[in-house]
Amino acid sequence: MTQQETVGDLDRSVGYVLKQVQATLHNAMDGVLRPLGLTVPQYACLELLGRQPGLSNSELARRAFVARQSMNLVLRRLQERGLLTRPDRAAQGRARPTELTATGQATLHEASVAVRAVEQQLFSPLSPAQQRQLREDLAACVDPATSQ
Numbered sequence: 001m002t003q004q005e006t007v008g009d010l011d012r013s014v015g016y017v018l019k020q021v022q023a024t025l026h027n028a029m030d031g032v033l034r035p036l037g038l039t040v041p042q043y044a045c046l047e048l049l050g051r052q053p054g055l056s057n058s059e060l061a062r063r064a065f066v067a068r069q070s071m072n073l074v075l076r077r078l079q080e081r082g083l084l085t086r087p088d089r090a091a092q093g094r095a096r097p098t099e100l101t102a103t104g105q106a107t108l109h110e111a112s113v114a115v116r117a118v119e120q121q122l123f124s125p126l127s128p129a130q131q132r133q134l135r136e137d138l139a140a141c142v143d144p145a146t147s148q
Contacts, residue, residue, distance in 0.1 A: 025122055032114035036107065037081070041066050041074050043115065046100065046108040049084060054097035083107055 010016045029040050038046070044064040048055060055063070061071035075098060078084045083104035087097070100108060123131050 021122075025118070028118040028122060029115055032118055033111055036111055036114070038107070038111055039074075041070065042078055043108075043111050045071070045074050045078060046083065046104060046111065049098055049100050050105065050108045050112075053099040056097065060098070078104070 026040055029043070033040060033043050041064055044066075045060055048060055048063050057071050057075060058068055060075070061068045064071065064074075066074065075084070075086065079086060081103075082101055084098050084100050086099075123134075126134065
């Protein structure tokens with residue numbers, strides 16, 4: 001294996017630093033969400049439903065970066081807590097649209113405030129302009145067509 005075939009110095013690897021930031025953010029989010037009785041995937045689900053009520057299990061799983069089977073468990077737990085509603089049967093097809101309850105909306109608001117504070121703390125070494133540029137640069141990596 002040649003030097004070009006290896007990652008090289010991990011401190012210079014963008015992917016490795018991204019993973020470190022992701023792990024730091026996830027751990028910090030877990031710390032502020034746990035007292036609210038939420039996991040990071042549960043929070044992601046609430047956030048997605050708060051923005052787009054009626055998303056299907058498959059769409060929630062895709063957007064929250066979890067397996068469909070895992071999303072079933074997330075949804076079941078949130079429904080048991082009275083944070084969302086899902087019909088027992090699909091009106092048509094297999095999708096059962098999910099919506100937040102009033103309690104779910106209040107919980108989402110509290111969780112969102114806590115997560116935003118975590119993000120602000122994590123990215124505080126960067127100026128607002130640097131944060132905006134980082135967001136744009138990373139978004140361009142996810143969807144290269146938008147950066148052209």
